[in-house]
Every structure is written in structure tokens, then in C-alpha cells.
Amino acid sequence: MRRPALLAALTGTAVAAVLAAAAPASAINSYNARPAPERTEVGALIVQWDKDGNPATPDDVDWHCTGTMIDRNTFLTAGHCTTDWSPGARFYVSLAQDVQGELDAAHAAGLSPEQVAAAVAVEGIEHTSPDYPGNSADAHDIAVVEFSDTQAAALAKRWPFTPATLPTAGQLDALGSRGLDAATWQVTGYGTEEAARGPGGQTHPGGGVRLKAEVGFNALNKTWVRLAMNESRGYGGACYGDSGGPNFVTVDGALVLAATTITGDGPCYATNVSYRLDTPSARGFLDAYVDLP
Known part of the structure; x- marks a missing residue:
């Protein structure tokens, strides 16, 4: 369920310093749950979007959903996670274990929304099923974020992962x-x-x-x-x-x-x-x- 609701100005050293300051946070439903640091193919969908009616100044960036890398340049998520955003919304993916901590550290460093997004994640292009929303029989509630070769290389260098295995037909x-x-x-x-x-x-x-x-x-x-x-x-x-x-x-x-x-x-x-x-x-x-x- 969706939660209701490129960094030119910083050097690589500055980005690393921001992320190193990230603090741990709690997550998922708490009973019978354990950390999953080994599930490096699972990541968070981060959205940078405008909420004040002025797309020229996107003023919010946060994580909103979860997803999974299913090949080197494709992140699978839900269709309702990539729709109903204001025009100009941009989509990023982080495969970090503690995404909230990294976002908190980047915000605390006084970065702009664009800088925050680029500091904690890699940008891609979303593609939502053209049949979404469907109906109760088939909601077509599916989407992907696709990365260029350059973006995919940056993602894999930052967070090495093995893509998830999809099921065979039926x-x-x-x-x-x-x-x-x-x-x-x-x-x-x-x-x-x-x-x-x-x-x-x-x-x-x-x-x-x-x-x-x-x-x-x-x-x-x-x-x-x-x-x-x-x-x-x-x-x-x-x-x-x-x-x-x-x-x-x-x-x-x-x-x-x-x-x-x-x-x-x-x-x-x-x-x-x-x-x-x-x-x-x-x-x-x-x-x-x-x-x-």
C-alpha cells in the first residue's frame, strides 16, 4: 500500500558524508519481522514532485513505495505508486537498507529537493501499465522504472545486487x-x-x-x-x-x-x-x- 503520501553541487565526498550520518529507523509491521540486508535487489521508490502548484520549483522528495530489480535496468513496482502525481514528477530508486535515514541526513544537510533525490537514489523513467486502473478481476496495478545504461551502471556500482527471479507462465x-x-x-x-x-x-x-x-x-x-x-x-x-x-x-x-x-x-x-x-x-x-x- 502506498504510504499516504543528479547532484552537481555536491562532490562524491560530500554525498558520502551526508549518507554516513543517516540514523536507523523502524519499518514494516513490527511483529515477527527481521532486517533484510541481504535482499539487495529490493528497493524503495522515491518521488520528487511539486505540491505548491509551481512545477518549476519541485518542493517535496520522499520515499513512497517498495519495488524490486528484475533485471539490471528494470525496477518493478505497483501502478498506483507511479500515478496521480502532479505534472513533472520524477522517479528515483534507492536500494539502501535504511532509506529513511539517508533521506533524513540529506534533508538535515540543507540540500534542495533535487540534491536530496540525487544524493540518496538514482533517477529513471516510469512506465505504468496502460490498462491501469483495471477492475477487481484484473487491476493491472503494475509499473516499472527503467534506467539507461549509464543510470543502471551507477545503480549497480552503488548497490551491487542480483535481480530477482520472475515466475514462469502459470x-x-x-x-x-x-x-x-x-x-x-x-x-x-x-x-x-x-x-x-x-x-x-x-x-x-x-x-x-x-x-x-x-x-x-x-x-x-x-x-x-x-x-x-x-x-x-x-x-x-x-x-x-x-x-x-x-x-x-x-x-x-x-x-x-x-x-x-x-x-x-x-x-x-x-x-x-x-x-x-x-x-x-x-x-x-x-x-x-x-x-x-
Whole structure:
């Protein structure tokens, strides 16, 4: 769920100093979750956008969603993460473990929005499914951020990673409900924690640090896989800011990026509803950007 809501002026040494000052923060829903420093292919979508009606002076930059590198120059995320922004919005990706800490340090250094974005991430071009938004049967809630060769090289130099493995056509159907229920599932993302009750009502604290949690198989639909997040069963789960992020299933000992987080229950306690990547519609979109298995 999306959270409601090139650096010419700095030398490489200055950028490094800013990021070294980053402080840790909390993230994702807190029960049964662990840090995921090894999931270097999972990153945060950062958006630089205008909110005062003057596109010439973009005045906000922040992380908003999660996503995954699926080849050397393609970052997969959700369609609702890349739409409904003001004209001129620019999209960046960071594969850092603590994105919020790096953003905080860059803001504290007094950098402009453009400088902040370039200090913490690499810019790319977004491509959202032309069929988004769809309907309940197929939301087409899928998008990518594409990087040029130069941008891709900069990304890999800064954060070495191995791209995630996409599923083959119909792989989840082939495994069947029994096989999917027996398999190990893992959600990864930068999202906020589950709802906390306070004097002002429910809030969702934290966010901005890459964590992982085991989830359980619930149900398989035509374009959706529903995953259980129940704390009592030893599971964790996704929350706001985890949209577009990966839901991995272990098949023959290997992690397969089966689906991307899209939505779930409001308090983030029960269900993660994820968009399947083995369907004709998802593969039809991705085929323009990556070599599909």
C-alpha cells in the first residue's frame, strides 16, 4: 500500500558524508519481522514532485513505495505508486537498507529537493501499465522504472545486487493450492508498522527500513494471491509503503518473485493482497521490458 503520501553541487565526498550520518529507523509491521540486508535487489521508490502548484520549483522528495530489480535496468513496482502525481514528477530508486535515514541526513544537510533525490537514489523513467486502473478481476496495478545504461551502471556500482527471479507462465497454478500452502512465503518492504491506537486514533509508525517477514498462503485467484499475516501463526506482513514490493515463494530451494504487494486490511494485521506475476496480463506488460522465463 502506498504510504499516504543528479547532484552537481555536491562532490562524491560530500554525498558520502551526508549518507554516513543517516540514523536507523523502524519499518514494516513490527511483529515477527527481521532486517533484510541481504535482499539487495529490493528497493524503495522515491518521488520528487511539486505540491505548491509551481512545477518549476519541485518542493517535496520522499520515499513512497517498495519495488524490486528484475533485471539490471528494470525496477518493478505497483501502478498506483507511479500515478496521480502532479505534472513533472520524477522517479528515483534507492536500494539502501535504511532509506529513511539517508533521506533524513540529506534533508538535515540543507540540500534542495533535487540534491536530496540525487544524493540518496538514482533517477529513471516510469512506465505504468496502460490498462491501469483495471477492475477487481484484473487491476493491472503494475509499473516499472527503467534506467539507461549509464543510470543502471551507477545503480549497480552503488548497490551491487542480483535481480530477482520472475515466475514462469502459470507457475502458481501449476504448483496448486496444496503446493503453495506447503511452500515458504516471504514479504519484503520498507513499509510502516501495523496500526497503533492512541489519543488521536490509529497511526502507522515507522517505515523506511528494509525488513522481511514470513507470510502464509491463503488463496489463489485469477490475478491475485492472498497471503496471511496473522501474528498468532508466527507470520508478519505488509503495510503502508510496502506497495509494489516483492512476495517471494521458495520453489525447489530458490526464491521466486511470485507477486507484488498491492493492498490488504486497513490496520495491517490480517491479509496481504498481492498481484500475481505469472499471469498473461502481468507477463504481457513485463515482456516489453525484461526477458521473461
